[in-house]
Amino acid sequence: MANFLQSIRSRVERIDPMTLSYLGLLGIPSYFFGSLSPLRWFMFFWLLALWPLVKALLPTSNDDSAVEFDTDWRWRGRFLVSNLLVMVNPFVLVQSMAQMVGYVVVLVRYLGRPPAPGRFDQQTDLTLPFSGTWTVVNGGVKKEDSHSWSIIAQRYAYDFVVTDGNGRTHDGDGTVAEEYFCYGEPMLAPADGRVVKTKDGYRDSPYFRGMLDPLQRDIRGNFVTIQHAENEYSVLAHLQEESITVEEGERVERGQQVGRCGHSGNSTEPHLHFQLQDRPSFYVSAGLPITFSGVGIADDKSGETERGNRRSIRGGLRVTAVDSS
Template structure:
């Protein structure tokens, strides 16, 4: 099956899943007030990364109309100039990006229920658009079942970088893969969301309650993302993240809060 045919199949599955969820939830989709994750999750990486897509309101949402990904996040590493790619490197090469090849971690204890590892990196065309690499829009991915029927989905992992198997128990902070740009991707990044069920197509995403996070507005973020942020965009932190925040593990005993 060619790439266009594979993408068509994925699109049909998503459209069908949206119809199923529209009937199942009928306007009662999870929201930040009543449907946030019951589990508290750690950041699925080490070091300081920046949220470039995602939030818990429509204005900042990753994909508001795609219920599985409504509360998803895309993470990259930006330098102080707002660049995700090393300035002296080839931007068409995935290895030129700061986050490429870095460890991706389990955000909580759980069991691996799916692991896809057959996708190549998508070609980086330098036009800022998402392109398709492989037979799954998630690319290489790991799906972990946690408590309370919640599942974490970690996507666009590097070819050959998935380091866990289905049925394997994982602990919070354990490496499950390496950051890449496989599947539907514009450049290397981590897509992360929590879904309320195993099916990527028929399980709604839920707002993710993060714990143990230090956050601050990313310097020169507008260079990476010119979209304006709505007033009070960072008011949902903690426990929720919003695009434009640079986040990392907080020091032991340090509260999760923005610097005053």
């Protein structure tokens, strides 16, 4: 009996409140068909979509992180207020709804078993989409490392920044984009492919230190989507305004510059968002677990770099693009 109860508790603890918020979709038909009015109770599940805001206010303990975060209450307060403002932004609201619908579409397409490590065979040898050494802020192939587990297209996405020896991402007080070490750095095609979608012209956010841009027009900001193989598309997002150097339909080679690291879209500070997905659409795609070739992982204690091919990475690691040959 004790083992049974422990099993139930373990399953409950793995439930993601954001995933449960999708049950709110069941309440929508009740507003069109009177006979389905009892389904309106499902609308209360939408409140669980506020979980990221609640989570941001909870105390955290992340001793293994390689990035120094400003976690005081002023940071948390700015993040909370700006998130509330973003949530009523009509452009972001439409995109959020599209992501929710996309979640259902992907689950139906894969019969409830979307791609995951062990049942996805990556065709493309992907290298890191930058040169030099960067820090993985978050992301990985496990739920506990995930960038956004409940958003199925971003399930295996990564956020990258550049840090100094103290884990800081910027000089000064971090209120100017140019103070951030990664801002303006070249973003590179991770493999040969064809550009299928680009967007430029969105401003780099004037806000920093935990605050999102409430006037953003696209959560990706400026971005580039590249097809590398059948059902394998990479996305580089939050790029610097007017920095994209490729056009839709253009062929690109591994290592070719496609833009610069920026601070556009749903971003609290300059960084690169990178993901691999199975469709060109950002909304109805399944995120794909990524392995990188030509990647070095720094051991800050020994000062050595471990090199390898076709390996996964996770948040907290410092990674370097090295020769994959």
